[in-house]
Amino acid sequence: MPADDGSPPATITPYPDGPYLVRGDFALTDQQGNELPLERRTIALCRCGKSRMRPFCDGTHKLIGFKAPSGPEPWPGA
Numbered sequence: 920m921p922a923d924d925g926s927p928p929a930t931i932t933p934y935p936d937g938p939y940l941v942r943g944d945f946a947l948t949d950q951q952g953n954e955l956p957l958e959r960r961t962i963a964l965c966r967c968g969k970s971r972m973r974p975f976c977d978g979t980h981k982l983i984g985f986k987a988p989s990g991p992e993p994w995p996g997a
């Protein structure tokens with residue numbers, strides 16, 4: 920669980936054509952609320968859906984040519 924020690928909140932950064940980088944003080948849980956063990960304070964979560972070790976990125980996004988901007992994509996029809 921995140922500590923309440925005044926440390927900055929976690930940040931989530933979508934990397935261009937790559938994963939979500941999660942940094943800081945956070946907990947990663949499954950749908951039942953069970954905390955998943957983490958070995959690092961910074962993790963990469965798969966955004967392309969093709970990782971073989973989801974929810975973590977394994978680099979497969981590069982092999983499949985995944986494309987996505989770091990910022991939001993325009994709404995369809997906007």
Ligand code: FES
Nearest residue numbers: 965966967976980
């Ligand atoms: S974003 Fe890296 S494997 Fe999916």
